[in-house]
Amino acid sequence: MNAIVIYKTKYGSTRTYAEWIAEELSCEAVDVKKLKIDDVLKYDTIVYGGGLYAETINGVNFITKNMEKLEGKKLIVYSTGITPLHCREYYDKMVIEKNFKGDIKDKVKVYNFLGKMIIEELSLPHRAALKTLKKIMSGKENPTEMEKMLIELCEASGDFSDRGAITELVEYAKA
Numbered sequence: 162m163n164a165i166v167i168y169k170t171k172y173g174s175t176r177t178y179a180e181w182i183a184e185e186l187s188c189e190a191v192d193v194k195k196l197k198i199d200d201v202l203k204y205d206t207i208v209y210g211g212g213l214y215a216e217t218i219n220g221v222n223f224i225t226k227n228m229e230k231l232e233g234k235k236l237i238v239y240s241t242g243i244t245p246l247h248c249r250e251y252y253d254k255m256v257i258e259k260n261f262k263g264d265i266k267d268k269v270k271v272y273n274f275l276g277k278m279i280i281e282e283l284s285l286p287h288r289a290a291l292k293t294l295k296k297i298m299s300g301k302e303n304p305t306e307m308e309k310m311l312i313e314l315c316e317a318s319g320d321f322s323d324r325g326a327i328t329e330l331v332e333y334a335k336a
């Protein structure tokens with residue numbers, strides 16, 4: 162297998178997963194900043210990872226805007242985020258809808274992993290964004306399940322990364 166793992170990270174969580182996956186696939190993990198799309202066309206299997214920011218997979222347009230060039234490749238995308246596992250079924254579908262328009266979702270296999278968010282490590286704009294989101298959601302009279310989940314998300318702090326979670330992705334990449 163001829164594979165590459167590409168990642169975009171702000172706080173390191175997605176890079177950690179990229180390194181774990183690359184180790185399992187015996188290939189390289191490379192920061193997307195160092196690559197142009199033409200650099201990856203020599204690989205048959207392309208894994209892209211990005212953290213979730215307001216449900217958007219960081220930098221995923223590296224893949225989605227280049228679907229024509231990537232025709233015929235095995236494309237795998239993973240996100241890292243801190244959405245609690247009990248909300249995942251609903252949430253993961255939403256992430257797919259938001260990030261993969263039209264028939265792109267049928268051409269990319271998507272996995273979602275728990276990542277890391279340590280409040281003290283966040284940039285000031287990120288801390289402010291979470292504070293504002295929490296304020297808005299907490300002010301709702303009858304919050305929906307989604308809104309309750311967002312409040313929970315704003316308060317979460319910790320490293321929830323789990324190497325065991327990559328097994329399915331690795332098996333799919335190798336198959």
Ligand SMILES: Cc1cc2nc3c(=O)[nH]c(=O)nc-3n(C[C@H](O)[C@H](O)[C@H](O)COP(=O)(O)O)c2cc1C
Nearest residue numbers: 170171172173175212213215216242243244276277
């Ligand atoms: C401003 C902000 C928005 C976020 N939005 C989401 C989100 O919509 N869904 C989610 O599950 N996690 C969200 N997170 C958590 C990050 O996705 C999580 O920390 C991720 O592992 C970061 O990956 P990275 O450090 O590789 O960039 C958010 C974090 C911040 C700071």
